[in-house]
Amino acid sequence: MTGDDPRYGAEVRRRMATLAGAGDLPPGPGVVTARAGDREQGAEILLTGRVESRRLADLRFRAYGCPHFLAAASWLTGQLRGADRAALEGWDWRAAADALEVPPAKFGRLLTLQDAVRGLARNWPGAGESTV
Amino acid sequence: MTGDDPRYGAEVRRRMATLAGAGDLPPGPGVVTARAGDREQGAEILLTGRVESRRLADLRFRAYGCPHFLAAASWLTGQLRGADRAALEGWDWRAAADALEVPPAKFGRLLTLQDAVRGLARNWPGAGESTV
């Protein structure tokens, strides 16, 4: 019954089952957030990460949107754990499109995801200082 | 199966079952014939009667046409047995129309029947002489 909907691939169904990574982290040292999208346009995301030793030790999402978008956000939290700021800056939505078999009509929503990821990099703790 | 055809009433079906009166009589004294109609037009009839004591002692038909026409011819042979010449001259197709529940579209064929009956009267033995 649930497995026959050709619109949603296996990864979307797996992700939607638990929405692993949903939620947020209490504010505190090393905690960084980024927001992107617009609910009125159909997709909005809030990412919250905790940076330890210049890497994402934890990442959570909250999202509004279609199953592909929610699933991609969930998938992302697993993918980016351990990533450093440069990885976030270079993150590309195409990886999510492939992993989640997102139809082209919805690529725009993945750009919203990418905006949020790059927003995390921008808001990276100490990003204002030059800490190379 | 055969009784459900609304186009043919009970009397038509009864008559068609046996076609009582079909055939003709060997030529001989008192035998009179009349023919009417045209096969190309869809109805043709040949009546043969034997006159005894100025009455039709026997009457047979041969006919080509639809079931209503054949049945009416058969019915006629029963009706006119015992009739005198005057009865034949005054015979009216409407009697057959009623008895056989003939649809109006086929009234023309009954006129053919009437022609034949009146033909019998015309050809009545000794009709040339005035034998009143």
Add this chain to the structure above:
Amino acid sequence: MEDVVYLDNAATTAVDPRVAEAMLECLGAHGDYANPSATSHAPGRRARARVEQARAEVAGVVGARPEQIVWTSGATEADNLALLGAARYHRPRGRHVVTSRTEHPAVLDACRQLEREGFEVTYLKPAEDGLVEAPQVEAALRPDTILVSLMHVNNEIGVVQDVGAVGRLCRDRAVLFHVDAAQGAGKLPLDVERDCIDLLALTAHKLHGPKGVGALCVRREPRLGLVPLLHGGGQERGLRSGTLATHQVVGMGAAFRIAAASMAEESARIAGLRDRLWEGLRRLPGTLLNGHPMRRAPGILSISFDDVDGESLLYELRGFAVSSGSACATTNAEPSYVLRALGRSDRLAQGSLRLSLGRYSTVGDVDAAVAAVGAAIARLRAVAPPRSPA
């Protein structure tokens, strides 16, 4: 389908076993499968008798005489035959047609075709409750108006138009009146005489009859001229050529007969289920009923949920067969034009759900749906970002 709770009876319904049985009697080699036009032999006459019995059954439900019924392949064809057929025939009298924005695509797209043919169509905007009232129709009439088309029960939101009032108005003004009764006939009382309906589109499959058969009920006195859509064998008094599908027509007859016999009772039961559904759902925050709260058909409930993505909501409800709009529109992702016409925002329209009940719907189905919708909405809202940036 045991694994899915079916709540999409406005899209189509399961065929009643009694209907299926009557249909089966017209299929196999020992049934009445002959061509009902072949009345020169006994099997053909038996098929014809069945067709005529079905005609009387359907006519009876809408207060018509059997000879007013023209069999079609469904309400889409009946609507097209009514609109295109009547407008093309009566074109010399005028080229103006009046309808509403919330009609079914079978009416709206036929009207667009009429526009391509040089007609002018006024599309009335219903009030926020989905209703189009007679004075609004009256205001739209012009000297060259030849036809008004208004649906009986709306397929998306279930509101019931006062077709009798509009019918009487049209009769007074000598304007033809067509009613699309695909969703309402057999469920609510309808009478072509009393309601002054000249043309009435019917379908079997919303009433536990088969898909692919319907009828147009056509006024006969005085005779109403129509240009046919299909030309050929001259069946249905020349108005609709094509071999009559005995089993389909017989199925429609049985469905209408059964529906009429139990109409009051069944409507009350289904309206009770619908009310239970609404009572359960209205408690959820941000829930809005679409359409007039009272003037509604028993089986259809349309709700908009604020702040929930419609596609994700449907995904969460995948154990239920429900619709986010008219069945005919589910393949495109456009927000429902019906809900938009009622003034709902795109996002509200997109986050809307139609749950529609039928003969086989149960209290258990309703309670399961209330629970599932509640859980889905709670889950989706819980995962959404807070409204004001944290």
Add this chain to the structure above:
Amino acid sequence: MEDVVYLDNAATTAVDPRVAEAMLECLGAHGDYANPSATSHAPGRRARARVEQARAEVAGVVGARPEQIVWTSGATEADNLALLGAARYHRPRGRHVVTSRTEHPAVLDACRQLEREGFEVTYLKPAEDGLVEAPQVEAALRPDTILVSLMHVNNEIGVVQDVGAVGRLCRDRAVLFHVDAAQGAGKLPLDVERDCIDLLALTAHKLHGPKGVGALCVRREPRLGLVPLLHGGGQERGLRSGTLATHQVVGMGAAFRIAAASMAEESARIAGLRDRLWEGLRRLPGTLLNGHPMRRAPGILSISFDDVDGESLLYELRGFAVSSGSACATTNAEPSYVLRALGRSDRLAQGSLRLSLGRYSTVGDVDAAVAAVGAAIARLRAVAPPRSPA
């Protein structure tokens, strides 16, 4: 129907039990009854999958791709969609259409409608054997000819036209070619690619499928423009709106699949029965075969009897379901226009019989028919007046 021998398979056929079973699976509450357009839920997707499987089954039988199949309510609608749809669309290119005098009324009456719309139609007269050959079509083509319509198997006399030859001619001349294959598809090989057929009308009920469903097979490459007859939900790529009748479409798919699998075998068996029938009947004096003696479909035999009234002959044969002409014409008493076009006199046409065989016809049926026709003719001739006045 045990009491009547059914020999009217050209009018319609009994549904094969395997077909009925497949249909039943789409009707009841535990079947795939959902709306195939409701693909947002699982039951709808199951119905859609069934529809698409049927599409592939039907397409396969005529050498087409599934996406070429547009479901309709039968061949009457398919013929109308082909002729009216193509002619209206391609009107700017020309207004001349070519067809034959012995086409089915679905084609002829659609052509008359085109004439009312300003088209000019050439009705070719077939030879005495019922055939229209390619050179005759070629001679009728004009620079403004946009469409040729020729039937595959004639429904009254069973002759088979060489549609491939005409198709290749039309393709060469860039004229659209429509074939009404209601009587031949699934019984004789037909291939839209090989035979250069742009539009092909099909129906299920001549092939032991259900009445009320058919298809138009439409060339897609290059895309062939058509103006739809029915406007609405936009089903069938906008070419044919209306809720798809899953059980009907599935029945047609099954009927075509079954027919294709046994085509050679079944055609041979049925042709054998037909030959046995003809061998039995030709011995009767004054018996004439209608149509070409070799180029014929397996199941149809049309005979004229000299000097026998057709209505009385049918009456005598009331234990048999046979036809004196096309099923669509049995309600009127006019002599068959097809037989008239072949040069038969009114009286011969009127005294003609069509006996048509199908999957369930037996040697016993044939022998009973031979005996009964012989007896009927003998009886009627015996009672007729002698030819020359006695």
